Amino acid sequence: MTQIAFIGGGNMATSIIGGLVREGGISADLIHVSDPGTEQRERLQQQFSVQTHEDNLDAINGASVVILAVKPQVMRDVLQPLKETLSTRQPLIISIAAGISLPTLESWTGCKAVVRAMPNTPSLHGFGATGLYASEGVSLDQQNITDRLLAGTGITVWVKSDAEIDAVTALSGSGPAYYFLLMEAMLAAGQSLGLSEDTARRLTLQTALGAGHMASHSDVGPDELRRRVTSPGGTTEKAIATFEGAHLRDIVKAAMDAAAKRAGELSDMLGKD
The missing domain is CATH 3.40.50.720 (NAD(P)-binding Rossmann-like Domain)
Known part of the structure; x- marks a missing residue:
């Protein structure tokens, strides 16, 4: 054994x-x-x-x-x-x-x-x-x-x-914090729209849980799942257009590049004699 x-x-x-x-x-x-x-x-x-x-x-x-x-x-x-x-x-x-x-x-x-x-x-x-x-x-x-x-x-x-x-560190190692940050922002935005803190928190957390469950159990990728929930001329399309207009993808790429670079720097520092 x-x-x-x-x-x-x-x-x-x-x-x-x-x-x-x-x-x-x-x-x-x-x-x-x-x-x-x-x-x-x-x-x-x-x-x-x-x-x-x-x-x-x-x-x-x-x-x-x-x-x-x-x-x-x-x-x-x-x-x-x-x-x-x-x-x-x-x-x-x-x-x-x-x-x-x-x-x-x-x-x-x-x-x-x-x-x-x-x-x-x-x-x-x-x-x-x-x-x-x-x-x-x-x-x-x-x-x-x-x-x-x-x-x-x-x-x-x-x-x-x-x-x-180092790339894994940037993606999944640090990744939970990215989702927590998005949840923080959604919770705050929900309250600014008039929801109570408790209601905004419960809806935010359950939405994150549900989206993750759908993505991990689906036979299609997140891009297709996003398209399926984004009706032409609807509320989701308006929100997604706002994200894209703010260059969300570029922001995520820059953040992960910075995390990977820092992981390499820390590895070099810790490995020094």
């Missing part, structure tokens, strides 16, 4: 652990988590009955999969005392820390099989989208293991380069 170690027991690690225990059929006895926080360790142990450790070395002892779930800024310091053990044992490494490139992870761990993962915050509720990029040392079986480990958080998509992971 595969023993899995988590270095870091924060929100994203908790969501993956929850998916493994509830949906992945992984025995809690096979899951080891290290975290410096006593309360967090106790919470994980009580909630999932997993094995918890204060010492990272204790957590990775015997693990064939090690999931790195600490903040990017402290990753190097965390891995330095673990490198000898990791390079000797050569487990599959899965990093969910943003902004640390695959070559950097290989260097800091001394491992040949490394996967860089870019999840997003809806993963905490099982509706996430995670981009994955594997080193050449990752086997097909290890890719399948990675997919199974992350299945409880939502969908997974494999890409072919660190640059594509």
